[in-house]
Amino acid sequence: DTGVSQNPRHKITKRGQNVTFRCDPISEHNRLYWYRQTLGQGPEFLTYFQNEAQLEKSRLLSDRFSAERPKGSFSTLEIQRTEQGDSAMYLCASNHARPNEKLFFGSGTQLSVL
Amino acid sequence: QKEVEQDPGPLSVPEGAIVSLNCTYSNSAFQYFMWYRQYSRKGPELLMYTYSSGNKEDGRFTAQVDKSSKYISLFIRDSQPSDSATYLCAMSSNAGGTSYGKLTFGQGTILTVHP
Numbered sequence: 001d002t003g004v005s006q007n008p009r010h011k012i013t014k015r016g017q018n019v020t021f022r023c024d025p026i027s028e029h030n031r032l033y034w035y036r037q038t039l040g041q042g043p044e045f046l047t048y049f050q051n052e053a054q055l056e057k058s059r060l061l062s063d064r065f066s067a068e069r070p071k072g073s074f075s076t077l078e079i080q081r082t083e084q085g086d087s088a089m090y091l092c093a094s095n096h097a098r099p100n101e102k103l104f105f106g107s108g109t110q111l112s113v114l
Numbered sequence: 115q116k117e118v119e120q121d122p123g124p125l126s127v128p129e130g131a132i133v134s135l136n137c138t139y140s141n142s143a144f145q146y147f148m149w150y151r152q153y154s155r156k157g158p159e160l161l162m163y164t165y166s167s168g169n170k171e172d173g174r175f176t177a178q179v180d181k182s183s184k185y186i187s188l189f190i191r192d193s194q195p196s197d198s199a200t201y202l203c204a205m206s207s208n209a210g211g212t213s214y215g216k217l218t219f220g221q222g223t224i225l226t227v228h229p
Contacts, residue, residue, distance in 0.1 A: 004157070031215055040122065042202050042219030043158065056216070091157055095215055100165070103215050105150075105157030 002026060004106035006092050012112045013082055020078045021109045025094030032075050033103065034067055035091040036060065043091055049075060050097050082113045117141050120203055120220025129229050133190040137203035137220045140184065144205040144218070147179050149188045152200045152222065161201075162188065193227045200224050 005024040013019050025032045031050050035043035046065070047057045051072035061067075064082075069075040079086055089108040095101040120137045127133055135149075146165055150158035162177040164170045170177045176189040186205075190197055204217040 033215055040221070042118075042120070042204070042222050043217075044219070045216055048216060093157075093215075101215070102160050102163060103217065104160070107155070107157045110155070 006106040010110045018080045023075045023092030029094035033093045037089040084113050087113045118220045124224040126226045135188040143207035146206040148204040150202040198226045
């Protein structure tokens with residue numbers, strides 16, 4: 001499978017716990033994006049990396065959220081002290097850092113905070 | 115007010131119908147326009163993309179962009195039950211050279227095509 005891979009597909013956690021998601025982009029893509037999608041809404045941009053550098057973070061990304069891409073390949077998104085409002089689908093996407101390069105999404109990690 | 119407005123529907127049509135999906139936007143900096151299709155519990159899949167104003171056709175799908183009116187449309191001809199999904203419009207201003215990457219999405223329109 002050469003698409004964007006996300007793990008786990010589903011995560012159920014209790015409020016206050018920490019969770020971590022992983023994204024493996026398409027192998028030759030050097031840009032990686034994280035989006036969040038709540039029920040009945042379109043995805044919202046959270047942050048993106050070019051290689052290992054995190055180039056932009058949305059104001060939606062509170063201090064409890066941290067994303068890394070240590071070797072410019074896979075990325076992790078960690079949420080500390082989860083809140084019920086964090087319940088959403090977390091989507092990862094990737095593309096090349098070239099003009100007019102289209103974005104390809106993974107199937108997402110569905111987070112439920114109880 | 116959201117930067118991108120999209121009627122959430124739901125929209126239900128018979129097989130073979132022509133479907134029209136629309137979005138309006140307020141940010142004049144948007145230059146790249148896309149339509150994604152999303153099936154339940156899956157990530158969005160890119161259907162169509164256009165740069166600036168104009169029309170683009172791909173099989174049964176036609177995308178139109180009218181920048182003067184800040185209005186984009188997707189038409190689906192001869193709709194099929196397999197077209198049943200959520201359709202999301204998305205836009206980008208190419209800030210930082212992210213053209214099709216850093217996107218602002220509409221709310222999504224739920225489409226059902228019944229046999």
